[in-house]
Amino acid sequence: MKMNYIKKLILIVPTLLIVSCTDDLDQTPIDPDSFTETNVFATADEAKGALAKLYASLALTGQQGPAGQADITGIDEGTSQYSRLLFSLNELTTDNAVVGWGDPGLPNLHAMNWGAGNDFTTGMYYRLAQEVSFANSFIENAAALNDNAEVEAFIAEARFLRAFAYFNLLDLYGNVPLVTVISTELPEQSSRADIFNFVESELLEISDVLKESGANEYGRVDRVAAWALLSKLYLNAEVWAGEDHYTDAITYAKLAINSSYSINTNDTNGNGSAYDELFLADNNSNGAQNEFIFALNFDGNNSRTYGGTTFLVHAAIGGSMDAFNFGVNGGWSGLRTTKALVNKFDYSVTTTDADGNPTEWADARAMFYTDEQNLEINTISNTFTDGYAITKFKNIDSQGAAGSDAGGDFVDTDLPLIRVAEIYLTYAEAVLRGGSGGDLSTATGYVNELRARAFGSTAGNIASGDLSLDFILDERARELYWEGQRRTDLVRYNDFTTGNYLWPFKGGSKSGTAVDDFRKLFPLPSNIILINPNLTQNTGY
Template sequence: MKNIIKKFIPILTISIALVSCHADLDQDPIDPDSFTEQDVFANTTEAKGALAKLYASLALTGQNGGDDGSPDISDINQGFSQYTRMLFNLNEITTDHAVVGWGDPGLPDLHGMFWTANNDFTGAMYLRLAQEVSFCNSFISNASALQDTEAQTFIAEARFLRAFAYYNLIDFFGDVPLLTQISTELPTQSSRTEIFDFVESELLDIQNLLPESQANEYGRVDRVAAWALLSRLYLNAEVWTGTSRFDECITFSNEVINSSYSLNTNDANGNGTAYDELFLADNHSNGAQNEFIFTINFDGISSTTYGGTTFLIHAAVGGSMDPAAYGINGGWGGNRITSALVQKFQANDMRAMWYTDGQSLEISSIPTFTDGYACVKFKNIDSNGVQGNDKRGEFTDPDLAIMRLPEIYLNYAEATLRGGSGNLTTAVDLINQLRTRAYGNTSGNISAANLDLNFVLDERSRELYWEGQRRTDLIRYNYFTSDSYVWPFKGNQADGTGTDSFRNLFPIPNNTILINPNLTQNPGY
């Protein structure tokens, strides 16, 4: 899909955005003169460009890339509105994984856990996801007129992306409108359970309509992506619906584990571990791609954005760090990690990728970049140390894996420990595969006696930090808002404190509720 997005950038102004609307969004339409639906859906070749828009809507922020002044979403800085950047803000900065030193209105509220229903960042995430649903609904409706097999695959992919958007919506916001067709009516609200059931049924229905494991183009989803999202969905079922589904989590985790995806063990840069290859500029080709189940793809020349890995790399560089060592032209001096994350790692675990020179472990003042270690997990250099495609160092190349195989290993282990029908020996073996890669040998391996739920949670932290899952994990363990686990500046207190449980959900944007009186605000807001 990196190549597809590059090929079809001119078509990203297609008119599906004109007619695909949540009526409560009140979004500005894109250029009506650029293309018509008759052009875009005239045949399968043209429709592929429209499909690229569905993927690109998660990667980019507007019609031309960068910060060009033609955003998909208004009323927020264009670079701020990119999906994975907001995923980091909502699922990492709100947790023990990260702080950000910038004072943009609404941003300090996230780590301090005192956001309101007028927060720009939670609001933009709602709009981004609702827009993705709108784009998918329009694509499905228009592409249905095409009868060939390839078009049916496109529709299955669009249904996956719509299900993925709704997965996010119920994770972040709970009860939201469920729309599967283009409509100008103000939608009513569906319950979280109803949305859960819809996502489940869609994924079950399309699993065999999607291509076989790794048979699709890189960056486009296959049936394993549906299984992986089902694994994730069922792992969270008890929180979201009140009914545990751990057996089903194990069933679909096994489907993924037994597929053709494999853990990357190619230490392409020869530094003793194959973990860091997952986050380099050539992670689409250095072996890392073999464990990437669903990626959002970036290219420093053809798909530019101030979100994505451009944000993750630039924002984590500051202090005495040399930007050139990370393949960029300058640091933004914002994001760091808390001591709570650092302390989860043992000395020889090479997944702990920190910059410590001139940085303190503890954070006295969040705005001060040198308070807290800097994270160097993502780099805009390839396995040979060569800078990414944009030789200015402004935009970056690493793709972001939204779902990769190790998460499914950890899902299997957690679901087994929570009473699912998995095998404990298998769970230990799966985790030891991750730890063998992390340590470069078996010195970090564990036995069944070491494996409990808190160990799995900490291992998720060690393996997946800064990849956009932490808040969801902490909620599942009842640690996100409770005082059973605190971290620096949780609850806006230097030593951390518990907060109100209503913050397990973000608010529906006030502006959206003003536009659509059919919606009810989440409790506490």
């Protein structure tokens, strides 16, 4: 049975945690506009137990799991899980994914016509705000345990998780309240630049307090996570803060790359590529964990949710797909992809069908199910066979055994939020954008490491002259699809809203169309605008 720090503590310390649920989303928002009560921790052990809730708030959805005593009400509990919401906002709004379900607000995401009352944009705001609230409470209470080095490290982890929440708020919503202490006062709105500066300063301050590279328990962050998140922050600085920080992006990418973390090349199942090992049920032990700088951890018996990888596995199965091959008891006939993502792998097609559509690829990252599936999507509907299916996430281990939940409902597979491969591509992009301290040859070498893993040979390697910003954007699509990155990438390249790059049903048009630039940000929930007169809604909403 797969267990780790977070999963064990979720089970044994609920009475020590900062336990709080919001009221209905239509009535009472949570932090930054209201705050939870707190527990004062008497010992370092109690502080460690409470720290688990901060991690669990991103992985799970409430105190009972998989449903019951939800942290956030007014939205389906499974839908309210962080990474499921991240998928909805950062993948379903792009060329990477479609879903035909008719949940209120869901069809609006791919059509790019959401409003300020959208369940998914609202749910994500509250999920992240709750994480800030839990972190603020933890930091204040744990600080009372004076002169305890272990607790200082716990506080640094809490500050990282708070900075990570604000990193997401910065990306998704822009100008949000910046709240770092427990208060009942309605907060003022901070500028996007202020949020950027806060995240930067927090990560810089805690990087030396967090444990050394690889020294923490699996499931908890160390200083490499701070370096990696800084590199991501700096890569987006022109969009988020109006400043060029590409040299800084290179500096912190190098620190993360030169740490104890490394690209997984362990082809345990012997299929010729180690890429798929990253998304299997034993990715906490098959070698993939060495690539995961920050991951959400799941266990089919001990940390159950209808979000996380349970969502990514079940929702991607339908049509003629056999759920048994994915280690679960059935599919939800939901998620597929557009031909725009499939076409990113055109250079590696080895087999086509009678209509000339690709069915097999030399690049092992092209994890598409094509049997009885149409490459073209005629309408965004419940017709699962419209669009190729994705087979990237599975609840089977490297030897083909199903995950620990005997019923096949819940998934063991952990979900990387930051992994070394992404930092390779961050380094390469920052070099191409003019950052100093790096070089094109090294950047090409990093890209070729990823492609050699994907091909199982050097057949897909490129020369330095082939490396361009457009190439990196496409390579990020190939390497990182369905990992919650795509919208952020397209915004950084000015492709998300413009007519520069169109994909099927962008803007609600079958052939794709440009949308208004204000769609680069999601709206603040309409409810908090009504409650807090200090806040101004994002332009366009």
